[in-house]
Ligand SMILES: Cc1ncc(C[n+]2csc(CCOP(=O)(O)OP(=O)(O)O)c2C)c(N)n1
Ligand SMILES: CC(=O)[C@@H](O)[C@H](O)COP(=O)(O)O
């Protein structure tokens with residue numbers, strides 16, 4: 001196979017169109033090898049990408065990019081699209097510093113029509129793009145590609161509701177592999193499975209249409225009767241089709257690994273020149289046996305050995321410690337329930353699921369963070385203790401629900417906010433930069449930011465049993481640092497004194513950098529003290545009073561500077577008429593592209609050496 005080297009000759013969809021069907025099949029094989037090779041080195045979303053190789057090649061065969069536009073939902077499956085649109089050479093830099101992103105980015109290529117990273121936005125964006133095209137007299141198509149998992153998110157239906165009755169050249173491809181990161185959940189998954197099992201809808205419609213075309217024109221009324229009966233015929237056989245009820249035409253289901261089936265269906269969708277849903281079924285992980293067998297493991301994976309499929313054994317992490325702690329607490333308290341928005345693996349909930357899903361105490365609500373917050377509030381209002389485990393970046397979706405449904409009436413819900421702070425390779429869309437800022441501004445809300453596992457255990461228990469209202473425990477991606485303090489429980493802050501006139505204040509993972517900076521400065525004869533905040537909102541009054549005694553204060557914040565905890569602290573000091581120097585070393589440009597967490601800390605001036613240098617400079 002390798003001798004063909006077709007991929008090396010592809011720079012745009014024009015080149016894909018020049019290939020015969022057989023050559024395109026070889027191209028798909030070459031693409032799969034490239035995907036497996038690159039992701040085995042850099043990590044990434046392997047299984048989702050392997051599932052859409054033929055679909056992407058078919059799209060590039062039928063449509064003309066960038067005039068026609070593709071919007072990838074979540075965007076984690078856009079690697080083949082990148083390989084076909086002049087980014088083959090840079091593909092080895094996938095998800096690396098100064099490399100190409102693992103998601104579509106407009107700034108990266110004119111063929112990336114819209115940003116993605118968070119789920120369920122594609123149909124709204126595609127409808128907007130399509131509407132703009134029609135307003136400017138451009139007849140090209142916009143195609144949204146959305147997975148069955150992303151179809152559990154409410155925005156998709158808001159967009160269907162809005163777009164279905166329009167006459168835009170809008171095609172929505174539902175890439176149905178019966179998987180989100182774990183198994184797809186809910187009624188839509190069941191509905192799609194039923195549709196998947198049905199056959200011949202396209203062929204049947206074709207036959208009816210052929211018959212209609214053959215009828216001699218004897219006047220408009222007969223045509224109308226025939227077309228009405230066509231709709232009735234369809235209804236009678238298929239009852240009502242969910243997508244058609246929204247105003248879309250429906251084509252499918254079609255085998256997403258057969259170019260010979262896919263290409264004509266896409267041509268057909270293009271000809272219709274109106275909103276159309278194309279239902280494609282695919283196999284997540286297709287073509288790499290380990291990923292086909294375990295698509296969840298290869299959904300998003302670090303580097304691995306491509307021959308054996310083995311990756312590094314998983315270590316303890318904040319997520320796993322959270323999951324174990326919650327499971328232990330739940331054994332003793334039947335009121336504790338856990339909620340996830342399609343992230344049970346990532347948030348460490350697997351042990352909880354094993355033990356309590358059979359008892360009805362675990363809820364995977366799909367990719368529906370807004371719903372999760374309000375659902376939790378409902379549970380709390382009737383006496384349950386809900387813990388919603390969610391990544392910081394995805395919790396942004398639930399901001400209004402936190403205010404309106406949880407906070408005003410002080411519902412006691414617990415948020416386990418994972419991936420708080422810098423996340424690394426996923427880049428801009430996934431950074432957990434805002435949670436400390438936005439949570440601390442919501443009344444009746446307590447926020448903890450443990451810096452090690454011991455504190456995490458203690459904060460979780462306090463959040464469940466001691467606090468009222470909304471209570472968030474936030475922690476970073478990965479493992480605790482080496483600076484773990486001896487577990488002193490139930491503290492709101494820890495004050496490490498070295499006899500200095502300068503105080504470093506910080507919270508969460510950044511504490512490790514502060515301790516190292518303190519050590520670097522000690523080597524140079526400079527003493528600094530550290531105040532570690534564990535409860536970051538509301539700020540403990542004693543903390544502010546003790547900070548007031550210092551001549552210089554540096555507030556180190558792994559989060560957005562504007563509106564963050566540093567500014568909150570400063571306003572407390574101002575009320576006490578603090579007269580010393582106060583500097584916030586926070587993140588001013590929170591949209592950090594893919595790079596390691598270590599590199600990102602350095603870029604933001606938040607690594608130990610940069611902190612020490614800054615202090616010496618002053
Ligand atoms: C708002 C939001 N919540 C959670 C996620 C995490 N996430 C990324 S992909 C994914 C599953 C998507 O499933 P699907 O759309 O079916 O795509 P597949 O990977 O199966 O191709 C989830 C839950 C996200 N990206 N955005
Ligand atoms: C595509 C997506 O949003 C998730 O798969 C995300 O990449 C997971 O990140 P973690 O690797 O931190 O779980």
Ligand SMILES: [Mg+2]
Nearest residue numbers: 147148149179
């Ligand atoms: Mg899926």
